Amino acid sequence: MTTGGNGGGAPMKRQRVGSNSRLAAIDSSRSDGTIAEASRKPPGLRRSTSHSLLPSSSLAAASGGFNDPSTSDVVLRLFYLDQSSSFVSDDSESFSDDSDVQIFLHSDVLRESKYFAALFSERWHRDSGVLDSDSSRKIYRLNLGISSTSGSIDNHLLVLRLLYTNDFSSMINSVSTALSILPVALELLFEDCVSFCVRFLEAVPWSEEEEKRVLSLVPFLNDEESRELLARVSPKNDSAEEMLKGLILTAIHNHPNMAFAKAFVAKLLRDFSSKESAKRVLDLAFEKSLKVVKESLEEYSSPAFRGDYNETEAIQRLNLHTAMTNGRHMLWLVDRMIELGLADTAVKEWSNQASFTADLQRALRDDAWRNIVPGLPAVVLRCTFKLANAVAAGTILAAREVRMKLVNYWLPVLIVCKENMSPMLHSQKSLYLELEETFLRIISTLPISDAQGLLQQCLSFSTRSVEDCPHLVTAFNTWFRRATHRPRPDE
Incomplete structure (x- = not known):
């Protein structure tokens, strides 16, 4: 996963991460906060409309809703990294693609993720952002590159939505969902989401295939988080x-x-x-x-x-x-x-x-x-x-x-x-x-x-x-x- 800004400051060079797939574009937003699909998108690649607006927390309510362009100060472009790319430019126009998704977010909400909190710190972005002439707000334009090993754009969108709500249980209600979201939450250092996913996985049964996926994620958890998960599958010698x-x-x-x-x-x-x-x-x-x-x-x-x-x-x-x-x-x-x-x-x-x-x-x-x-x-x-x-x-x-x-x-x-x-x-x-x-x-x-x-x-x-x-x-x-x-x- 690679992130960068496109503002007045010097561009940030991101590490190379590969991908094998591209999805159709979602390039506009609806008034109700959901992401609209481009009319040129092929029917076979139409994105699911299941990403409905989540209930807002008090912080989100003060900032504005998810994907609300009228109040946002962050324009985030999600895209799949190309294996052939040696690096990803901070110039959002350089990598315009049908699989890109652009959403409007709020920096104070994104700071719930330690990853974005570090990105918005004064040390990193003292001169970043562009002043919007209409709203007089400083707008940050970021690119979030997603590799083939770090999940889909859908999973990233769901984690970003969860930053705007305290109601994790309404969205994380199956082992499959928890396992899909947890890697993204770990990458973005979204601790509340990580904790909920872990507690959910601790409490429910797994299939054999799900158990393998859980074990593959254990190395990325700390000892306290992984203790209960490992206790289920790591017996004493006798x-x-x-x-x-x-x-x-x-x-x-x-x-x-x-x-x-x-x-x-x-x-x-x-x-x-x-x-x-x-x-x-x-x-x-x-x-x-x-x-x-x-x-x-x-x-x-x-x-x-x-x-x-x-x-x-x-x-x-x-x-x-x-x-x-x-x-x-x-x-x-x-x-x-x-x-x-x-x-x-x-x-x-x-x-x-x-x-x-x-x-x-x-x-x-x-x-x-x-x-x-x-x-x-x-x-x-x-x-x-x-x-x-x-x-x-x-x-x-x-x-x-x-x-x-x-x-x-x-x-x-x-x-x-x-x-x-x-x-x-x-x-x-x-x-x-x-x-x-x-x-x-x-x-x-x-x-x-x-x-x-x-x-x-x-x-x-x-x-x-x-x-x-x-x-x-x-x-x-x-x-x-x-x-x-x-x-x-x-x-």
């Missing part, structure tokens, strides 16, 4: 993880419609941009759920008997229900981890559960759980199957020690479940068979000496008909083939 933690906890513990909430959070996790953050959150949630299940079964398996029998029974029921509820949450978390390929930590944790699996075996040998939480074994074994199957499939690359412990600690739990489930449901039989096959596949990845002891425990997989357990037959045949292998001399 804000996203804290949000995910809260969503997961709400979905699995507190939400009344848990199924829908879990499905929605699962989608958020799939779409979340940072796998590292999602992994940290899921690992933490899994660890907490596992801790609750372990503690509940530990208290159930080794109760501290206090009070009467009924009180003890009630506590035991509560322990089993707590284990069952958090076991389901844990199963959902395992599904999310495997879906996202983030279950390696969970596998390590699950493979290192000597005391937990021992408590489970003690609890499942007791008949009390059958009438209280009959689905508990299936929930625990589904967690085991999903993690073990990911290991066997190579989705999770687990170290030999992890694979060894996974089978060593959880194979006895599977055996106890089979022994204490009579009669077994078809779905449970299917789960047990799948877990058997998965354990045998993992055993096949272990050294012969490690696999030997584990395979001996797998005899419980056998049935009356050998044809019903081909997975067990294959596993033993593989082991014996390897155990009887005689290396060739060159090996």
Whole structure:
């Protein structure tokens, strides 16, 4: 943006600013204060007549209205700068163009803008201005060049109108308007307008595109003005993880419609941009759920008997229900981890559960759980199957020690479940068979000496008909083939 005077003083040289467009001319004013369009203006470029006269402030009323030639002492020409121009002359006749707009303003009103206040200071314009013979007023003639990056003439006209009114809210009533006006207000150092635009943007929602425009203007605001705008889009480092933690906890513990909430959070996790953050959150949630299940079964398996029998029974029921509820949450978390390929930590944790699996075996040998939480074994074994199957499939690359412990600690739990489930449901039989096959596949990845002891425990997989357990037959045949292998001399 470039401004200059055309009066008795020496001309001011303005910096070069480029532009890519020209608009049609508006070269005369109407008696009601609105700007009239030249009759030669092409219909496709006719300027909108939405620039109606704004209510005047007391200062504007004393000076005269916007674009009032009878009382004005400033003639301001707005024009688009040409990219090819190295500078803009102060001679208004030198750059007469169809896109020029000439308006009549008042210096005392323009001084509300610090930019114009500096322009009209005695130091800059001691001898500027031309005495008008008809009104005996000193008239200042200024040129305001507008670059392609500083907005349109329409936006500049609107900001100049706002100098004549205190009623910003009637004109700045949308994010688009505020974003169009704010750059001009910043250039003209119109502080009241800047403050209103900022307060308006603070208080209303933005679209994604509007948010980008807001952020592009933040560097031109001071710290106090930009604080609230940045607070909306500049989170703390751990804000996203804290949000995910809260969503997961709400979905699995507190939400009344848990199924829908879990499905929605699962989608958020799939779409979340940072796998590292999602992994940290899921690992933490899994660890907490596992801790609750372990503690509940530990208290159930080794109760501290206090009070009467009924009180003890009630506590035991509560322990089993707590284990069952958090076991389901844990199963959902395992599904999310495997879906996202983030279950390696969970596998390590699950493979290192000597005391937990021992408590489970003690609890499942007791008949009390059958009438209280009959689905508990299936929930625990589904967690085991999903993690073990990911290991066997190579989705999770687990170290030999992890694979060894996974089978060593959880194979006895599977055996106890089979022994204490009579009669077994078809779905449970299917789960047990799948877990058997998965354990045998993992055993096949272990050294012969490690696999030997584990395979001996797998005899419980056998049935009356050998044809019903081909997975067990294959596993033993593989082991014996390897155990009887005689290396060739060159090996």
